Amino acid sequence: MAGDAAPHSTDQHPHVEAAIDLPVVVDSNDDEIVSHELEQMRSILEEAILETRSTPLENRPRLPCIPLSKRNRAVVRALNPMLVTYLEASRDLCETDSILFGAAVAVCRIIGAKLPMAGRATTQSSAIPAWRKRIEDRIAKARALIGRLTSFRSGNNRPRIMRTVRMAFAGTNISLSQPDITQKLTERIDDLKQKIAAWGKQIRRFSERSRRFNQNRLFQSDQKRLYKSLERPRYVERAKDRIRLTLSHSGVACGQSP
Numbered sequence: 001m002a003g004d005a006a007p008h009s010t011d012q013h014p015h016v017e018a019a020i021d022l023p024v025v026v027d028s029n030d031d032e033i034v035s036h037e038l039e040q041m042r043s044i045l046e047e048a049i050l051e052t053r054s055t056p057l058e059n060r061p062r063l064p065c066i067p068l069s070k071r072n073r074a075v076v077r078a079l080n081p082m083l084v085t086y087l088e089a090s091r092d093l094c095e096t097d098s099i100l101f102g103a104a105v106a107v108c109r110i111i112g113a114k115l116p117m118a119g120r121a122t123t124q125s126s127a128i129p130a131w132r133k134r135i136e137d138r139i140a141k142a143r144a145l146i147g148r149l150t151s152f153r154s155g156n157n158r159p160r161i162m163r164t165v166r167m168a169f170a171g172t173n174i175s176l177s178q179p180d181i182t183q184k185l186t187e188r189i190d191d192l193k194q195k196i197a198a199w200g201k202q203i204r205r206f207s208e209r210s211r212r213f214n215q216n217r218l219f220q221s222d223q224k225r226l227y228k229s230l231e232r233p234r235y236v237e238r239a240k241d242r243i244r245l246t247l248s249h250s251g252v253a254c255g256q257s258p
Helices: 032-051 070-088 093-111 119-125 130-153 159-168 181-223 223-229 234-251
Strands: none
Touching: 032 070, 032 093, 070 234, 130 159, 130 181, 181 223
């Protein structure tokens, strides 16, 4: 449960300030202070579970990765017996999931781990994926190199251009003063253009796969929203093309009844 957990913000829950300093001594049942601490932990657990039940799945905060320290293990051991009552009353897997997620949130609050506010985690999904950014950076660098090589081939011998060209041919036996340097430059430029084309196809292929994955996930969670997104002109035209193709294969002209 303590391992269920990524990025945080500075927002703190009202109970956290009081819970951060809990010694979490759970070995002595006779200690009134320990009893008070357990009651406080039980209260935090109950509130976290209630909040989780009323929060849509997509608005749940991302849980941070909690280090497996002695104190954190003690918190988990103290909360585990408290979960029995909730789990026994659980009616389905969704409710069990809410209980366990709420327990993980309670652990974070007790030990003082920072949690993002509800709904903030979903805004991160709109950022450019790391893999796409890496490929786009490669494409940008390759295009810049093509520009410098083309400029050198046209007779530009400025120091910055010369330095870039030397770096482009570093580790090879090609010298900038050899007779066939123009041919070597052309081959290098063509090679870079082929790489850019391949990287572009890779982005399109990954984007299409990601789009299909997101559509499948949206179909499982909100079919109405999916169908609404498919009503955009691009999808409508594709659907019409598929219908025309189907009708033509079956020998029915478009606009006529079969």
